[in-house]
Amino acid sequence: MSPDRNRRPIPDATVSRLPVYLRILGEQRDLGVDSISSDRLAELGGVNAPKVRKDLSYLGSYGTRGVGYEVEYLIFQIQRELGLTHDWPVVIVGAGNLGQALAGYGGFGERGFPVAAIVDVDASKVGSVLGGTRVRPVDELPQIVRSKRINIGVVATPASAAQDAADRLVAAGVTSILNFAPIVLTVPAGIEVRKVDLAVELQILSYYEQRRTGGAAPTARARSASAS
């Protein structure tokens, strides 16, 4: 283990932007572009040029002054830094509405995150095939995770079952979780959790709308928060 090489602390803010650069670079490569400036990359990425340069500088000095960055090489470097030089199989917990949409979506496999397995607690869901993968019982999670060497789990269960799903994933050996349920998961230290909460996103938009219009109502009706 070389503590110097892998211990480079890339700021979180930069890590969250690298995937965006990566996707743009891939598109540009497919368009035949083999060199790109920080200016252009910034324009396509919706950020400013100095930020792009600083972000990329954390990877090393892979640009050429007066020219720009070699697209193909930069793609490789970002992939290497993000750990995308190999596939990361994922397991989806919950074969409901959302789980089915995710399983049927090919975009994950294309980006290196093949859906290696789907599990559900509902016996009537087990056995059906979604996106080429058969739904299996949730009890088989430990064997599935071990045999397929899965590190990343996706929680797509109702909120009431999400903590249970997360506990099972952790117990099975998963170390990263992407959570779609609208609750805060409690996990042991060392387990990485990211959440995607669509209602939160809409509520943030609502704030700015309300701010802009000064509170003018599009629909005249009161609401109250509810939970199960």
Add this chain to the structure above:
Amino acid sequence: MSPDRNRRPIPDATVSRLPVYLRILGEQRDLGVDSISSDRLAELGGVNAPKVRKDLSYLGSYGTRGVGYEVEYLIFQIQRELGLTHDWPVVIVGAGNLGQALAGYGGFGERGFPVAAIVDVDASKVGSVLGGTRVRPVDELPQIVRSKRINIGVVATPASAAQDAADRLVAAGVTSILNFAPIVLTVPAGIEVRKVDLAVELQILSYYEQRRTGGAAPTARARSASAS
């Protein structure tokens, strides 16, 4: 109605946490809790107590020292600040895999964001009913947005059509967009855009996985080891 009260600039970071507090408060209320401390709220929300207090202080001084916050009243205040005292109808553009899952999901309506309309460019999709809403042609967007007073649009089309979808939404009068397509949308100033990119989330998880394991491959494939 407060005249100049609406011009208080709440930090973005706080705005993104308020929906989390709101959901927790709703759950606690349903559990019969009528008063809550910043400590408890912090615990449930996965943050620390001073942050909760500072966040809530932007709304005003609605707590009682020595006691805590009155749940019901705090819910009302957060809803007011976020503009959730009335419904915000949304329109979904793209009735595909994801659009159908979103339409069939009741969670939006419950939280004040009813799916008022779904549009698609594909004639074969038009006319079908998803989650109680009939899919309509994308050309009718202007009339739909105007007649139903819609401010928020959801882009659920393939990436190649996302910019077109956004342009149509903006032209129709929508001022906030939630984008699920993995591209950076270009919109006029004053239009608020938030994106939800699942692949990006997975790639961020991948980074931390790779960092933790030092690059060891879970899948025995493409093990082009990193030399020193």
Add this chain to the structure above:
DNA sequence: CGAGCTTTGTGAACGCGTGCACGAGTGCCT
């Protein structure tokens, strides 16, 4: 071969958000 243009890489200043500590206000109990 050197002048001039282009673009990267980065040190430094700035600003925002976070964490901390503590004063101030409130309720309860004796």
Add this chain to the structure above:
DNA sequence: AGGCACTCGTGCACGCGTTCACAAAGCTCG
């Protein structure tokens, strides 16, 4: 009534991230 325990509200310092400006480096062309 007074003391005590509790919790909010907030001023302040710190750290991270963003932004700027500029020197260093490379390319082109006369």
